[in-house]
Amino acid sequence: MSFGHTLLGLLEEGPQHGYELKHRYDEHFPGARPLPFGQVYATLARLHRDGLVDVAAVESGAGPDRKVYVITPAGVSEVDHWIDAPTPPGFVKSEVFSRVVVALLSGRDPDAVLDAQRAAHLAHMRDVTERRRNADLVGAMACDFELFHLEADVKWIQHAARRLEKERTRSRKGARS
Amino acid sequence: MSEPPNGSAAEQTVGPLLEAEDLSKHFGSTVALDGLSLRISGGEVVAVLGPSGSGKSTLLLCLAGVLLPDAGDVRYRGRSLVAVSDTVRTRLRRDEFGFVFQFGQLVPELTAADNVSLPLRLAGLRRGDAVGRAKEFLASLGVEEVANKRAGEMSGGQAQRVAVARALVTRPRVIFADEPTGSLDSTNGELVMELLVSTARRQASTVVIVTHEPQVAAYADREIVVRDGRLAHDAALV
Numbered sequence: 001m002s003f004g005h006t007l008l009g010l011l012e013e014g015p016q017h018g019y020e021l022k023h024r025y026d027e028h029f030p031g032a033r034p035l036p037f038g039q040v041y042a043t044l045a046r047l048h049r050d051g052l053v054d055v056a057a058v059e060s061g062a063g064p065d066r067k068v069y070v071i072t073p074a075g076v077s078e079v080d081h082w083i084d085a086p087t088p089p090g091f092v093k094s095e096v097f098s099r100v101v102v103a104l105l106s107g108r109d110p111d112a113v114l115d116a117q118r119a120a121h122l123a124h125m126r127d128v129t130e131r132r133r134n135a136d137l138v139g140a141m142a143c144d145f146e147l148f149h150l151e152a153d154v155k156w157i158q159h160a161a162r163r164l165e166k167e168r169t170r171s172r173k174g175a176r177s
Numbered sequence: 178m179s180e181p182p183n184g185s186a187a188e189q190t191v192g193p194l195l196e197a198e199d200l201s202k203h204f205g206s207t208v209a210l211d212g213l214s215l216r217i218s219g220g221e222v223v224a225v226l227g228p229s230g231s232g233k234s235t236l237l238l239c240l241a242g243v244l245l246p247d248a249g250d251v252r253y254r255g256r257s258l259v260a261v262s263d264t265v266r267t268r269l270r271r272d273e274f275g276f277v278f279q280f281g282q283l284v285p286e287l288t289a290a291d292n293v294s295l296p297l298r299l300a301g302l303r304r305g306d307a308v309g310r311a312k313e314f315l316a317s318l319g320v321e322e323v324a325n326k327r328a329g330e331m332s333g334g335q336a337q338r339v340a341v342a343r344a345l346v347t348r349p350r351v352i353f354a355d356e357p358t359g360s361l362d363s364t365n366g367e368l369v370m371e372l373l374v375s376t377a378r379r380q381a382s383t384v385v386i387v388t389h390e391p392q393v394a395a396y397a398d399r400e401i402v403v404r405d406g407r408l409a410h411d412a413a414l415v
Binding site: 119129151 | 371413
């Protein structure tokens with residue numbers, strides 16, 4: 001439940017409303033789209049049920065925004081455990097990989113897929129590199145994180161192109177002998 | 178700073194700044210370039226990608242007039258680099274081009290300030306003026322503290338920043354860089370690329386970077402991929 005842990009971690013900065021937490025989250029963890037409010041409130045309700053957060057104050061008015069949340073000692077120790085335990089390295093599923101494999105299996109041109117994808121990746125990496133130039137520390141680290149992951153894709157793309165090239169040379173030689 | 182050695186804007190030729198036409202180059206039985214054509218416009222930052230042995234470094238050296246192709250032509254501002262004499266080619270390289278290699282290739286006996294002042298002295302500046310300018314330029318790249326150190330007394334990252342300073346101090350029209358961050362860790366690599374590209378853009382220099390590093394290529398406006406001595410892919414990144 002890493003999203004809940006992240007919210008707990010952000011709550012350690014001090015008591016906050018749900019919408020404040022949402023904005024802190026979007027600021028530190030920019031994603032493809034902003035975090036939906038509903039997900040924040042549902043997660044806070046679950047953390048409250050599990051005794052990891054408390055409601056410090058309820059302001060007058062309607063809606064979930066009137067609650068100010070505070071992290072409990074159990075919540076702090078939950079964050080400690082989460083930060084200390086290494087994340088199990090996982091396999092990254094990628095549509096790029098699937099498209100290349102299907103191109104290869106179906107007799108389409110995998111090189112064209114790789115070339116177009118590399119250019120798209122580099123164009124995006126260029127944007128992120130630009131963004132990093134004026135970013136603060138956390139922002140620059142977020143850009144680095146994105147760049148190194150994109151770089152891993154591009155390195156695989158370059159490697160895959162070389163592997164395909166080698167395979168073509170091998171089969172040409174095989175056909176001649 | 179002095180005026181760039183590259184004349185007034187009115188002198189600008191229409192068309193590409195740098196143009197390779199049907200370039201071929203062999204080393205023994207190895208084909209390095211096999212009929213490659215390419216046009217680069219003024220102010221472009223171009224990344225040249227490709228596997229080892231694909232011909233990308235040979236392409237860079239031919240574009241810079243360091244190597245002559247076996248066949249084909251390289252034109253800089255409409256003028257053939259192949260047809261001119263060695264003397265003219267050498268002068269063009271000195272006045273118009275800057276170079277950054279994987280290992281800075283600073284003159285080890287000289288201090289950073291003297292290394293950076295070398296191209297200025299070759300351009301005719303007196304020693305005192307050249308060294309003063311070199312020191313100012315080193316300061317603008319954040320490495321003034323090594324001005325009086327020799328290459329062996331600097332870290333790899335400092336030496337490479339000094340090499341960037343030496344390549345850019347004459348405000349060359351074109352900068353050729355071959356794996357400019359290849360000997361550096363990622364932090365120093367980022368620093369060197371930021372300095373190289375931001376200074377080049379400020380000076381409106383064109384940059385041609387040979388690299389196999391995606392994060393280096395991500396500074397470019399355009400990627401070209403060389404495979405088997407041919408242009409395999411050419412795409413704008415902006």
